[in-house]
Amino acid sequence: MIVDSYRFLPRSFRPFYEGRGPFPGEESPVWAPFEKRLSASRIALLTSAGVYMKESQPTFDLEREDANPEWGDPTWRVIPATARPEDFAFAHLHINPEDMLADPEIALPLRGLAELVDEGVVGGSVVDHVAVMGYQDRGLEDWGHTTAPEIAAHLREQGADALILAPA
Amino acid sequence: MPVLARWIEAAGIPTVVVTMMPAVAEERRTPRIVGVEFPYGHAFGMPHDKAMQRRVLELALRVLAGAASSGTRVDFDTEWPVPLREAYKSWQPKVPSPIVRKLLEARAQAST
Numbered sequence: 001m002i003v004d005s006y007r008f009l010p011r012s013f014r015p016f017y018e019g020r021g022p023f024p025g026e027e028s029p030v031w032a033p034f035e036k037r038l039s040a041s042r043i044a045l046l047t048s049a050g051v052y053m054k055e056s057q058p059t060f061d062l063e064r065e066d067a068n069p070e071w072g073d074p075t076w077r078v079i080p081a082t083a084r085p086e087d088f089a090f091a092h093l094h095i096n097p098e099d100m101l102a103d104p105e106i107a108l109p110l111r112g113l114a115e116l117v118d119e120g121v122v123g124g125s126v127v128d129h130v131a132v133m134g135y136q137d138r139g140l141e142d143w144g145h146t147t148a149p150e151i152a153a154h155l156r157e158q159g160a161d162a163l164i165l166a167p168a
Numbered sequence: 169m170p171v172l173a174r175w176i177e178a179a180g181i182p183t184v185v186v187t188m189m190p191a192v193a194e195e196r197r198t199p200r201i202v203g204v205e206f207p208y209g210h211a212f213g214m215p216h217d218k219a220m221q222r223r224v225l226e227l228a229l230r231v232l233a234g235a236a237s238s239g240t241r242v243d244f245d246t247e248w249p250v251p252l253r254e255a256y257k258s259w260q261p262k263v264p265s266p267i268v269r270k271l272l273e274a275r276a277q278a279s280t
Binding site: 001002003004005006007008009017018019020021022023026027028029030031032033034037038041043046047048049065066068069070093094095096097098099100102103105106107109112113115116121122132134135140143144147148149151152155156160161162163164165166167168 | 247
């Protein structure tokens with residue numbers, strides 16, 4: 001089946017997304033070849049659901065977004081592969097977090113990945129996965145200049161061979 | 169999210185994006201795309217449905233490891249098991265987000 005990309009989107013939001021083409025500077029393809037076997041690769045996960053470790057990390061700044069609705073917190077968090085569902089909180093004003101709180105695997109499948117590692121399908125998981133909050137200002141200045149390079153450096157440090165990103 | 173994938177990919181790390189909006193990811197030249205027709209906040213499927221979550225993750229890994237060129241898109245062949253009206257309502261925040269609130273206020277002002 002071919003997915004309807006707008007099935008769950010309020011109709012009035014559709015023009016913000018549809019038919020806009022590549023943004024300036026994004027016209028050409030990018031490509032990093034996946035050169036290893038999966039069974040010899042270390043995989044990292046990234047969610048944009050605004051996940052953070054509620055005992056040890058600050059929340060994403062939702063108060064500032066409330067005061068300035070065009071702005072979204074551009075910072076990122078490391079999420080240990082060993083985190084338990086009860087360790088998480090979600091800070092994202094654009095989605096209802098109920099189902100993610102009930103089962104965080106739907107946003108960040110730490111256990112699912114660990115199972116595939118145990119079975120030998122995947123070589124390994126990084127020690128620390130990544131979380132961001134996906135609502136960002138249009139220009140994406142902070143993500144581009146700071147967050148993305150920091151995440152890339154983190155992934156290299158973790159020995160990640162590839163990254164699975166899941167928007168909220 | 170597509171642009172974040174492009175930046176990470178450009179830094180030399182292969183990526184795949186699991187997304188509810190694969191058509192948008194294609195327009196934004198995302199290198200590898202898995203499309204899921206799921207409500208927002210549910211990239212890997214239904215809560216507590218381990219089998220479904222595993223199939224999405226396996227497809228993401230297959231596309232990650234086996235896509236031959238940039239722009240590869242494969243969609244997940246399963247419909248959301250909750251009726252549309254209910255699913256559409258339940259993913260949305262209980263209180264409108266600040267930007268939606270601002271747009272609604274602007275619209276209300278324009279119509280007075």
